[in-house]
Amino acid sequence: MRKKVYYGIIFIVFLATIFLGGYFYFNEGNSPNGPQNQNESNPTIPFKDGSEKDNRIIQNSDLSRLFPDVICRIKETDENIIALTFDDGPDDNYTPKILEHLKNENVKATFFITGVRAQEFPKVLKRIADEGHVIGSHGFQHQKFSNLDSIQIKQDLEKNHDLIEKHTNVKSKLFRPPYGDLDPETVSLIEKEGYKVILWSIDSLDWRSISEKEILDNILADVLPGSVILMHSAGDVKQDLTGSVESVPILIKELKEKDYSFVTIPELFGLEAYYSH
Helix, strand or coil: CHHHHHHHHHHHHHHHHHHHHHHHHHHHHHECCECCCCCCCCCCCCCCCCCHHHHHHHHHHHHHHHCCCCEECCCCCCCCEEEEEEEEECCCCHHHHHHHHHHHHCCCCEEEECHHHHCCCHHHHHHHHHCCCEEEECCCCCCCHHHCCHHHHHHHHHHHHHHHHHHHCCEECEECCHHHCCCHHHHHHHHHCCCEEECCCEECCHHHCCCHHHHHHHHHCCCCCCCEEEEECCCCCCCCCHHHHHHHHHHHHHHHHCCCEEECHHHHHCCCCEECC
């Protein structure tokens, strides 16, 4: 009788152990639905369509192979030449400071212009062109083109094209999609509108409002002959691009010390920058 009671107690303890173990297992963040720890921090707020970096890797690796005559991402070359590119401008804060650094270092870059900002700061847009930098289009509204229909895409391209021409007297043949967001149908449509699509091979990640050192590390770790470097010359109210501005002269000096020369996108890929009038 005692032996039955003894084994009964052991069985009850065994069941309790399984129950409690399962309870703590799932409540320590191991449920089938993922971690439940609400205090765990995320280093960046996730975007609806995934991070910009993840989206850009997909675009760069796949679409460049599908459209080799339309999409330019990196130039295969033995020459130590690289291209600096700046998106999302102009503004009256970061863009003029970047322009000043480029002038001091005697470097020409390629600026991809967003219409909604250019119409607010036309004098800065004109300054970019007047100082010898190449102008490209970055869309008027900075929308994901894969979410637009063909008519909306064409309207956005034309509106930005006309605005740039109005203030700079140039008609650009270069287009960079906002967020690097593309699909095959969109690439075909952009090609029909007369543009070359310019992507990048190195993302500085400066849009994350990171420090000068982090930006330099991101670029210098991956730089190769023929690289296209993505940076930003303007941002929204939540973005601090101080690191971008401060990194520019240091980046130029360090790359010059490594015997790199800076060229514009048309010079790198042998393209025509503008339509003739």
